[in-house]
Every structure is written in structure tokens, then in C-alpha cells.
Amino acid sequence: GAVVSQHPSWVICKSGTSVKIECRSLDFQATTMFWYRQFPKQSLMLMATSNEGSKATYEQGVEKDKFLINHASLTLSTLTVTSAHPEDSSFYICSARAPGGGYSYEQYFGPGTRLTVT
Amino acid sequence: KQEVTQIPAALSVPEGENLVLNCSFTDSAIYNLQWFRQDPGKGLTSLLLIQSSQREQTSGRLNASLDKSSGRSTLYIAASQPGDSATYLCAVNNFNKFYFGSGTKLNVKP
Numbered sequence: 362g363a364v365v366s367q368h369p370s371w372v373i374c375k376s377g378t379s380v381k382i383e384c385r386s387l388d389f390q391a392t393t394m395f396w397y398r399q400f401p402k403q404s405l406m407l408m409a410t411s412n413e414g415s416k417a418t419y420e421q422g423v424e425k426d427k428f429l430i431n432h433a434s435l436t437l438s439t440l441t442v443t444s445a446h447p448e449d450s451s452f453y454i455c456s457a458r459a460p461g462g463g464y465s466y467e468q469y470f471g472p473g474t475r476l477t478v479t
Numbered sequence: 480k481q482e483v484t485q486i487p488a489a490l491s492v493p494e495g496e497n498l499v500l501n502c503s504f505t506d507s508a509i510y511n512l513q514w515f516r517q518d519p520g521k522g523l524t525s526l527l528l529i530q531s532s533q534r535e536q537t538s539g540r541l542n543a544s545l546d547k548s549s550g551r552s553t554l555y556i557a558a559s560q561p562g563d564s565a566t567y568l569c570a571v572n573n574f575n576k577f578y579f580g581s582g583t584k585l586n587v588k589p
Contacts, residue, residue, distance in 0.1 A: 406579075407577065410575070472521065
């Protein structure tokens, strides 16, 4: 149980275009999902917290107009990278908090999406 | 802001050795700490989750300990195998935000 999927697993796009990444909790409902990015040989950095039915909360330094997050249902959150540039090339990973509420619950991570902007 | 540090950054050992990976964090007000494994170009695999009220967790050859007051956790791997080669990340949960360390890249030589 507690499986999180991401789609696509990798994507190549041209500079200036927009790319949408989906994050789905397959066998549980996730009121809260998280988006991270990881540059080569670096650790994961939290970009934003996505709450179902409300606006996402962005970490300091993350451009909310560039990285649009939509959490329209309890099993789906999407990250859209708008007007992508080569510096947006990165590994994007989402996670979903286990059901039941509270802060002590485990997060389950998706397999990640590798974005390359040419 | 929570800062998480992992030492060493890289480790190369012969097969069969027992080894310890270290993780330290600056803010002890955590809800839990989680150890992950990441293979190159892949996502995260959760290894162990330790709640703030717990001292340790075990799974197979892995044992993780937590000393919240001193801001430290260790991951002990017994009888290492080449298949254990990967990057190991620790992450602390502060108010429902996970802060990751930079990882320890482990290479177990046959």
C-alpha cells in the first residue's frame, strides 16, 4: 500500500514551453502533497506544500508564478513549469503524507520526473 | 531553519563490513526522522522511520537510532553487500516539512 506515482518519468522540452507533471496517490487519499526538486549530486529541496482544495504554500525563493501547483483532488497534484528555461532542468519528486492526519505520519515518495529543457 | 548534515559524504568499503552513517540536525523539535535510499537517477526508497518518541528502529540488516536531544541519528548497516551501494539520505520532519541532508554515497566493493 501507500504507492505514489508520477507522470511522466522523464520529459524533454524546448525553452519557453510549459510542462505539466502529475503526482498521484494510487491507494490512499492524500490531503497534503509536497513537491521537491533535486539538482545533480545535491539533496532534495522542498519547493511547495500542496493542499487539496486550496492554494499551495511555496518555500522562500520559489517563484509561484513559474511553478504552478494544483491539488484538485485527494489523489492528484500537478506541477506545471511555465516558460521553462534550461536552468529549470532538474529532477522533480513529489510525496504524499500518509492518511490519518497529524504530523508524525510517514511521507511516501513518487519515483520522480527528470525534466530537461533544451 | 532546520539544517541537516550527513557525514561522511562518501564511503567505500569492502563487502561484509559493518558501517555507520551519521545524520545531525540543528532543531530538535522534530516529529520524526526518516532514512531513505536513492539509486542513481531514481526516486527515494524509504528504509526506516523513527518517531520522535522512539530511540531506534530495525529492519533486517538496518538499524537506525535517534537521539533527539542531541540532534543526531545513525544508520547502521550490518554485513554490507554490493547491492547496498547507493546514496543514503536522512530527512527530518519539522512541522510537516521534510528537510533533507545532502546524503552519504556508499560504495560496497565485492
